[in-house]
Amino acid sequence: MNFQVPELGPIVPELILTTLALIILIADLFIKRKEIVALMSIASIIIVTFALISSSGTTFGGMFISDGYSTFFKIVFFINVILCVLISMKYIIIEKINYGEYYSLILFSTIGMMLMASAADLIVLYLGLELMALSTYILAGFIKHETRSNEAALKYMLLGAFSSAFLLYGISMVYGLTGTTDIKTIAAIISERGLEGNSAILLSIMLLTVAFGFKIAAAPFHMWAPDVYEGAPTAITAFMSVGPKAAGFAVLGRVFMVAFASIKIDWATILIIMSILTMGVGNIVALSQTNIKRMLAYSSIAHAGYALLGIIAANNEGLASMMNYMMIYAFMNIGAFAVIIMLRSEGFRGEDINDYTGLAKHHPWAAALMLIFMFSLTGIPPTAGFIGKLYIFLAAINAGYTWLVVIAVIFSAISAFFYLRIVMFMYMREPKDEVVLTTSAGTGFVLGITTIAVLFIGVFPSYLLGFARAALAGF
Amino acid sequence: MVPLSWYMLLSLAVFTIGVFGFLTRRNIILMFMSIELMLNAVNINLIAISHYMQDLRGQILALFIIAVAAAEAAIGLAIVIALFRNKATAHVDEVQELKG
Numbered sequence: 001m002n003f004q005v006p007e008l009g010p011i012v013p014e015l016i017l018t019t020l021a022l023i024i025l026i027a028d029l030f031i032k033r034k035e036i037v038a039l040m041s042i043a044s045i046i047i048v049t050f051a052l053i054s055s056s057g058t059t060f061g062g063m064f065i066s067d068g069y070s071t072f073f074k075i076v077f078f079i080n081v082i083l084c085v086l087i088s089m090k091y092i093i094i095e096k097i098n099y100g101e102y103y104s105l106i107l108f109s110t111i112g113m114m115l116m117a118s119a120a121d122l123i124v125l126y127l128g129l130e131l132m133a134l135s136t137y138i139l140a141g142f143i144k145h146e147t148r149s150n151e152a153a154l155k156y157m158l159l160g161a162f163s164s165a166f167l168l169y170g171i172s173m174v175y176g177l178t179g180t181t182d183i184k185t186i187a188a189i190i191s192e193r194g195l196e197g198n199s200a201i202l203l204s205i206m207l208l209t210v211a212f213g214f215k216i217a218a219a220p221f222h223m224w225a226p227d228v229y230e231g232a233p234t235a236i237t238a239f240m241s242v243g244p245k246a247a248g249f250a251v252l253g254r255v256f257m258v259a260f261a262s263i264k265i266d267w268a269t270i271l272i273i274m275s276i277l278t279m280g281v282g283n284i285v286a287l288s289q290t291n292i293k294r295m296l297a298y299s300s301i302a303h304a305g306y307a308l309l310g311i312i313a314a315n316n317e318g319l320a321s322m323m324n325y326m327m328i329y330a331f332m333n334i335g336a337f338a339v340i341i342m343l344r345s346e347g348f349r350g351e352d353i354n355d356y357t358g359l360a361k362h363h364p365w366a367a368a369l370m371l372i373f374m375f376s377l378t379g380i381p382p383t384a385g386f387i388g389k390l391y392i393f394l395a396a397i398n399a400g401y402t403w404l405v406v407i408a409v410i411f412s413a414i415s416a417f418f419y420l421r422i423v424m425f426m427y428m429r430e431p432k433d434e435v436v437l438t439t440s441a442g443t444g445f446v447l448g449i450t451t452i453a454v455l456f457i458g459v460f461p462s463y464l465l466g467f468a469r470a471a472l473a474g475f
Numbered sequence: 476m477v478p479l480s481w482y483m484l485l486s487l488a489v490f491t492i493g494v495f496g497f498l499t500r501r502n503i504i505l506m507f508m509s510i511e512l513m514l515n516a517v518n519i520n521l522i523a524i525s526h527y528m529q530d531l532r533g534q535i536l537a538l539f540i541i542a543v544a545a546a547e548a549a550i551g552l553a554i555v556i557a558l559f560r561n562k563a564t565a566h567v568d569e570v571q572e573l574k575g
C-alpha cells in the first residue's frame with residue numbers, strides 16, 4: 001500500500017477554519033454567554049486570514065487551487081462573516097434564537113464558500129457548494145418557532161436541492177464528453193477533440209447555468225430569493241445576500257472563463273439574456289414592494305444582473321470589475337441590513353417601509369447612514385456603488401457590449417425610484433409614532449466600518465480595483 | 476454487453492421523471508423523493524460512463540452524491556418537522572405566508 005500525504009500548504013486556511021469551527025461547536029456546550037462564542041468565531045476568522053496570506057499553489061492532484069482570484073473572494077467571505085456575526089449578536093437575542101450553533105453554522109457555510117472559490121475540479125466545486133448550501137438552509141430556518149422562517153428554509157431547501165441536481169447532471173455530461181472533471185483539462189480536451197459546436201456540451205453549459213443562476217439569484221431562477229430573504233432571520237438575509245452570491249460568481253467566473261473559454265460565444269449569449277431578465281425583474285418588481293427585506297431581495301437580484309456584465313465581458317478587466325463589485329456590494333448591503341436590524345426590537349418587526357416614515361426626525365444618524373447606503377445601492381457618486389457600476393459598465397463597453405450597458409443604465413435609473421423612496425419616507429414625511437432603535441456595540445461597529453468603506457472606496461476607487469487586478473495576475 | 480447509450484437513456488428518463496414529479500407533486504415528501512430520483516439518475520449516468528471509460532472519477536463523485544443526498548434528506552426532513560410543529564401540513568400550497 002503506497003499512500004502519500006498530499007501537500008497541505010494551499011489548503012491550510014480551510015483546515016484551520018474547519019478545526020476551529022468544530023472546536024466552537026463543542027465549546028458552545030460549556031459556554032453560557034453566547035457573545036463569547038460570537039467573539040470566538042470572529043477571532044478564528046482573523047487567525048485564518050493570517051493563514052490565507054501565506055497559502056498559494058495547487059494540491060490534491062490539481063483538484064484544489066489557491067491563487068489570487070480565490071484569495072480575493074475569500075477576503076469577501078471573511079468580511080461578510082465578521083460583519084454578519086457582529087450584527088447578529090444582539091439580534092438573535094431579540095429573536096429568542098440565542099444558540100451557539102448559529103455561529104458554527106455560519107463558519108461551516110463559509111468553509112463551503114472557500115472551497116467553491118478554490119475549486120479546480122468539478123467534484124470539489126459540488127462538495128463546497130453543498131456544504132455552503134446545507135448550512136445556509138438551516139440558518140434560514142433558524143427561528144424554529146416562526147412559520148415564516150420555516151417556510152423560507154423549506155423553499156430554499158427544495159429549490160436548492162432541485163438546482164444542485166441540475167448541476168450534477170451537467171457535470172455528468174461534461175464528464176461523459178471529456179472524461180475528466182478537472183477544470184483546466186476540460187478546456188484542453190474541448191479544443192483538442194473539437195467539441196466547440198457539440199450540442200451536448202451546449203446542453204451541459206445550460207444545465208450548469210441553471211445551477212449557478214440559482215445560487216446568484218439570477219432570473220429566471222430567482223423565484224426563491226424574495227421569499228427566503230423575507231422569511232429568514234435578518235442577519236442571515238444579509239449573510240445570504242452577499243456570501244453565496246459571491247461564491248456563485250466565483251465558480252461562474254472560474255468554470256466559464258477557464259473550462260469553457262473556447263465556447264465563449266455560446267455561454268455569453270445565454271448570460272446576456274439572463275442578465276437582461278435579471279436586471280428587468282429585479283428592478284421592476286422591487287417598485288411595488290412594501291416590505292424592506294423583500295425590496296432588498298429584489299435589489300439583490302438586480303445587482304446580480306449588473307455583476308453578470310463583468311463575466312459577459314469575458315476578459316480579465318471584466319472579472320476584476322466583477323470582483324470589485326462583489327466587495328463593494330458586501331459593504332453597502334450589509335450596512336443597509338445593519339440599519340434594518342436596528343429597527344427590530346422586542347415586539348416590533350420594523351420591516352415595513354412605512355416604519356421608516358419620519359425616521360430622520362428622531363434618529364438623524366440612523367437615517368443619514370441609511371441614506372448613504374441607499375445612495376450607494378442606487379449608484380450615486382461619491383459612494384462606492386457608483387464606482388462598482390462604473391467599472392462594470394466600462395469593462396462591458398470595452399468588450400463591445402455598448403447596447404447592453406445602455407439597457408443596464410436604464411434599469412439602474414429605474415432602481416433609483418425604490419431606493420430613494422425610502423430616503424423620501426425618512427426625510428420628507430412627518431413621523432407617526434416614535435420608533436425605538438436597538439443599538440449595540442456590534443451594530444455600531446459594523447455601521448462605522450461599512451460607512452467608511454463605502455465612502456472611502458467611492459472617493460479613492462483605485463486601491464480596491466488595483467487589488468482585484470493584481471489578484472487576477474496569474475488567472 | 477449493454478451499450479453505454481442505453482444507460483444514458485435510462486438516466487435521462489429517470490431524471491425527467493424526477494423533474495416532472497418535482498414540478499407536479501404538491502406534497503413535500505414526494506417532492507423530496509423526486510429530487511432523490513434526479514440524483515440517482517445522475518449516479519446511473521456517472522457510473523455507466525466511469526465503467527465505460529475505465530476511469531474512477533465518476534464512481535468517486537457518485538459516492539459523494541450518495542453521502543450528500545443523505546445529509547440533504549436529513550436536513551430537509553428536519554425542516555419539514557419544524558414546519559409541521561407550527562402548522563400541521565406537508566402540502567406546499569398551504570405554506571404561503573411569504574408572497575408579494
